[in-house]
Amino acid sequence: MIRIGDAPGVRRLLIGVALVLTALFLLLPLVAIFAQALMGGIDLYWQNLSDRYTLAAIGLTLLVTLLTVPINLVFGIFLAWLVTRFSFPGRRLLQTLIDIPFAVSPVVAGLVYLLLYGRNGWLGGWLDGYDIQIMFAWPGIVLVTIFVTCPFVARELIPLMQAQGAREEEAAVTLGASGWGGDLRVTLPALAHALLYGVILTNARAVGEFGAVSVVAGAIRGQTNTLPLQVEQLYQDYNTVGAFTSASLLALLALLTLAAKAALEWRAARRESLA
Amino acid sequence: MSIRISQIDKTYGTTRALAPIDLDIRDGELIGLLGPSGSGKTTLLRIVAGLEQADGGSIHFGEREVTQVHVRERRIGFVFQHYALFRHMSVFENVAFGLRALPRRQRPSNGEIRTRVMQLLEMVRLAAFAERFPAQLSGGQQQRVALARALALKPDVLLLDEPFGALDAKVRQELRRWLRHLHEELGFTSLFVTHDQEEALELSDRVVVMSNGRVEQIATPDTLYREPANRFVFEFLGDVNRLEGDVIEGRLTCGNASVSVPGVEPGRRELLLRPHEVHLAERAIPAAHLPVTVASIVPVGAEVRLELEADWLEEPWLASVSHAEFERLGITRGRRLFALPSRLHGFDAAGAQNVALPVG
Amino acid sequence: MIAATLRRQASRRVLPGFGLSLGVTLTFVSLILLLPLTSLVGQLSQLSLSQYWFLISDPRILASYRVTLLAAAVAALFNAAFGLLMAWVLVRYEFPGKRLVDALMDLPFALPTAVAGVTLATLYSSQGWVGRWLETLGLPIAYTWVGIALAMAFTSIPFVVRTVQPILEDLPSEVDEAAVTLGARDGHAFRRVILPHLWPALVTGTGLAFVRSLGEFGAVIFIAGGKPFETEITSLMIFVKLQEYDYAGAAAVASIVLATSLVLLLVINLWQGRFIRRLHGREA
Numbered sequence: 061m062i063r064i065g066d067a068p069g070v071r072r073l074l075i076g077v078a079l080v081l082t083a084l085f086l087l088l089p090l091v092a093i094f095a096q097a098l099m100g101g102i103d104l105y106w107q108n109l110s111d112r113y114t115l116a117a118i119g120l121t122l123l124v125t126l127l128t129v130p131i132n133l134v135f136g137i138f139l140a141w142l143v144t145r146f147s148f149p150g151r152r153l154l155q156t157l158i159d160i161p162f163a164v165s166p167v168v169a170g171l172v173y174l175l176l177y178g179r180n181g182w183l184g185g186w187l188d189g190y191d192i193q194i195m196f197a198w199p200g201i202v203l204v205t206i207f208v209t210c211p212f213v214a215r216e217l218i219p220l221m222q223a224q225g226a227r228e229e230e231a232a233v234t235l236g237a238s239g240w241g242g243d244l245r246v247t248l249p250a251l252a253h254a255l256l257y258g259v260i261l262t263n264a265r266a267v268g269e270f271g272a273v274s275v276v277a278g279a280i281r282g283q284t285n286t287l288p289l290q291v292e293q294l295y296q297d298y299n300t301v302g303a304f305t306s307a308s309l310l311a312l313l314a315l316l317t318l319a320a321k322a323a324l325e326w327r328a329a330r331r332e333s334l335a
Numbered sequence: 336m337s338i339r340i341s342q343i344d345k346t347y348g349t350t351r352a353l354a355p356i357d358l359d360i361r362d363g364e365l366i367g368l369l370g371p372s373g374s375g376k377t378t379l380l381r382i383v384a385g386l387e388q389a390d391g392g393s394i395h396f397g398e399r400e401v402t403q404v405h406v407r408e409r410r411i412g413f414v415f416q417h418y419a420l421f422r423h424m425s426v427f428e429n430v431a432f433g434l435r436a437l438p439r440r441q442r443p444s445n446g447e448i449r450t451r452v453m454q455l456l457e458m459v460r461l462a463a464f465a466e467r468f469p470a471q472l473s474g475g476q477q478q479r480v481a482l483a484r485a486l487a488l489k490p491d492v493l494l495l496d497e498p499f500g501a502l503d504a505k506v507r508q509e510l511r512r513w514l515r516h517l518h519e520e521l522g523f524t525s526l527f528v529t530h531d532q533e534e535a536l537e538l539s540d541r542v543v544v545m546s547n548g549r550v551e552q553i554a555t556p557d558t559l560y561r562e563p564a565n566r567f568v569f570e571f572l573g574d575v576n577r578l579e580g581d582v583i584e585g586r587l588t589c590g591n592a593s594v595s596v597p598g599v600e601p602g603r604r605e606l607l608l609r610p611h612e613v614h615l616a617e618r619a620i621p622a623a624h625l626p627v628t629v630a631s632i633v634p635v636g637a638e639v640r641l642e643l644e645a646d647w648l649e650e651p652w653l654a655s656v657s658h659a660e661f662e663r664l665g666i667t668r669g670r671r672l673f674a675l676p677s678r679l680h681g682f683d684a685a686g687a688q689n690v691a692l693p694v695g
Numbered sequence: 696m697i698a699a700t701l702r703r704q705a706s707r708r709v710l711p712g713f714g715l716s717l718g719v720t721l722t723f724v725s726l727i728l729l730l731p732l733t734s735l736v737g738q739l740s741q742l743s744l745s746q747y748w749f750l751i752s753d754p755r756i757l758a759s760y761r762v763t764l765l766a767a768a769v770a771a772l773f774n775a776a777f778g779l780l781m782a783w784v785l786v787r788y789e790f791p792g793k794r795l796v797d798a799l800m801d802l803p804f805a806l807p808t809a810v811a812g813v814t815l816a817t818l819y820s821s822q823g824w825v826g827r828w829l830e831t832l833g834l835p836i837a838y839t840w841v842g843i844a845l846a847m848a849f850t851s852i853p854f855v856v857r858t859v860q861p862i863l864e865d866l867p868s869e870v871d872e873a874a875v876t877l878g879a880r881d882g883h884a885f886r887r888v889i890l891p892h893l894w895p896a897l898v899t900g901t902g903l904a905f906v907r908s909l910g911e912f913g914a915v916i917f918i919a920g921g922k923p924f925e926t927e928i929t930s931l932m933i934f935v936k937l938q939e940y941d942y943a944g945a946a947a948v949a950s951i952v953l954a955t956s957l958v959l960l961l962v963i964n965l966w967q968g969r970f971i972r973r974l975h976g977r978e979a
């Protein structure tokens with residue numbers, strides 16, 4: 061078979077350039093995180109990890125993630141079901157609206173929440189009367205995290221359910237069937253996949269969100285510091301090793317995310333080749 | 336430009352796609368490569384084009400050896416099965432592509448390109464569609480654009496891979512006739528691949544029948560049909576009736592049926608014949624006593640197709656008779672008649688043997 | 696056709712949960728998306744037009760627009776080239792470690808931006824592994840707009856790769872072969888045949904990378920250093936104004952950022968639709 065760019069010289073050159081750039085731009089930073097974290101030896105690493113404030117930041121990050129992911133999962137399923145199974149006026153608008161968090165700068169996301177729930181905000185002032193504080197406390201962090209991660213699950217589900225809906229309609233027309241047709245052994249694993257993938261992405265972003273959270277958190281040590289904020293604070297304090305210790309935890313999670321994604325894609329490809 | 340293919344072979348992994356193949360194509364010939372899928376016909380075409388490399392052997396275009404020459408320099412035109420038009424370019428730009436791709440020194444001026452492309456589009460009767468995009472054309476029109484594009488560089492050889500495979504029957508008929516005309520008018524040498532025997536027989540000067548990576552026969556359509564070289568060719572080229580029995584002293588017997596087969600060796604034999612080689616009569620003749628019953632009647636165009644049954648037959652025979660014959664014999668379902676073969680074909684490992692029989 | 700449509704509507708009505716899913720979705724969208732966004736409008740409505748103009752045209756803010764746009768444009772262009780190269784290499788060639796390289800392409804989306812930020816700042820500072828070496832060549836990266844562009848480029852790497860890759864995978868080999876049988880050299884065939892097929896995906900990916908870079912915050916602030924008029928990005932200006940309790944100023948600048956992103960996103964979508972219509976002769 062003749063394909064463009066198959067001359068050995070061209071191929072070697074392009075692969076070479078690609079590998080060098082990948083090593084420089086992606087691999088090197090990854091290596092640097094762990095190298096910096098372990099610069100002071102393994103003992104210092106453990107000491108930094110078991111630091112009171114770091115543990116508190118890990119705890120808060122877990123809390124935020126545990127609240128955000130299920131809420132967005134439920135919302136994503138409802139949204140996907142709604143826009144792929146029913147037609148109603150404003151359906152396109154709804155789909156566009158849901159993409160806003162992707163386009164908005166995280167700082168702007170934080171800002172609009174601050175304007176709403178801050179002490180001078182519409183809702184904030186009212187809630188303040190009942191002694192409920194949203195901003196500069198964990199509920200604010202959870203809210204902005206929900207905002208920035210809300211499209212992920214629906215975005216994975218919608219294309220799949222749309223394709224499936226179209227197939228079902230064809231089946232309904234040709235076979236006279238209606239409602240849920242199709243081969244459930246094929247559609248259910250595919251949906252489970254998309255769902256899992258959406259959860260992985262939501263989780264990664266929820267754990268790592270920085271811009272929006274830093275606006276609403278107020279960075280009170282041991283109380284409103286999530287892990288990324290902890291990284292920033294330690295770095296600003298010139299505690300590089302400490303900052304990278306926390307960063308290494310987040311990097312480890314990122315690697316797990318990549319591995320999970322690769323595994324899912326590999327399984328999907330295998331299922332497709334078997335089908 | 337003549338094409339000489341000698342000892343070309345190709346193996347993919349452990350599968351032999353082509354056994355060493357020899358084929359000589361004369362200048363201006365239109366050759367059909369016919370065979371079932373997996374017969375190696377497309378591989379051979381792609382090797383001639385230079386899209387695949389043969390493991391051994393050589394290819395000459397005229398006096399020029401092209402075995403090691405890159406596709407780009409082979410001066411071939413190739414028409415792909417699904418046309419492979421450039422979707423983002425207008426019809427005009429598709430046809431002009433090869434001219435614009437020429438190195439600057441050989442490239443014609445824009446004006447010359449324009450004239451040449453419009454000429455080609457007129458030839459394929461698509462001049463009015465020059466500014467359309469491929470997606471706005473029908474399948475047949477797209478195929479004609481692909482042909483004009485392939486001819487733009489005046490190739491030595493035109494190669495077509497299942498050129499009409501994706502079109503419906505009526506368009507296919509039209510395009511075939513049109514391609515035949517174009518070929519006669521321009522006189523290029525061309526080689527096309529098909530799995531449709533009717534297409535191969537109608538279009539080609541000579542047909543190359545292939546199976547399992549080997550050439551079974553190279554012949555004109557007429558010879559191919561009348562004198563198939565072996566059983567594969569005979570069976571691949573049309574409907575076949577079988578007659579199996581014991582031959583003793585030049586006569587084959589099978590149950591209560593018998594037919595004289597002069598020159599056939601004694602023993603258990605299987606003979607074959609085509610539906611149009613089966614004639615029917617109300618009475619048997621000394622040379623053939625083959626009683627049959629008409630099981631079904633289907634008029635197809637100029638002839639009537641009959642299905643014939645008998646105790647001595649494992650599978651029913653097919654026969655095609657003219658309407659005149661049909662009326663003369665007053666054929667109805669269930670009518671008993673006698674079959675009179677005009678010819679019987681016998682095949683053994685060595686080749687073909689034809690037995691001509693007098694029809695009463 | 697009509698029968699099919701009717702039946703579709705009928706089967707849609709049979710499906711359960713319209714009321715419930717509409718209710719849940721609308722409540723969620725209102726509370727999480729719309730209500731906060733209206734608070735921005737509310738804040739802005741307290742400003743007169745001249746006040747608004749004054750806030751968004753402050754020289755320091757104007758400088759931040761310039762730096763942000765310049766760095767984001769450079770980052771997007773870098774990613775157009777790098778993403779195209781990576782997509783090509785990952786689709787067309789086989790080499791050891793290919794799956795690892797493929798998986799690494801998603802790292803910038805998986806890695807928290809703050810982590811990327813401190814790592815890049817450390818690597819490219821004048822004492823860092825790379826920065827030290829570039830410094831001797833007279834190429835300071837940290838605390839310059841180049842560093843900002845670098846950080847933006849890092850966080851938006853996946854956009855171009857992941858939009859171009861599937862399109863390139865779906866390109867049938869006959870397209871290459873048709874170009875080559877017509878005598879085209881590799882370069883000509885790539886420019887005139889392959890690239891036009893990838894063009895919509897390439898532009899979309901680059902556009903998305905640009906939009907993302909405009910709003911990037913966490914990855915950029917550490918390497919930027921925040922020198923007024925030189926390395927302050929617009930997101931940082933909003934952040935700074937908030938810390939000074941200048942909510943009106945923050946809201947005014949945020950409205951510019953938000954509007955720019957939304958308009959760009961709309962343009963990308965419209966452009967894509969037009970391209971698809973042309974290639975397929977209808978709307979996809």
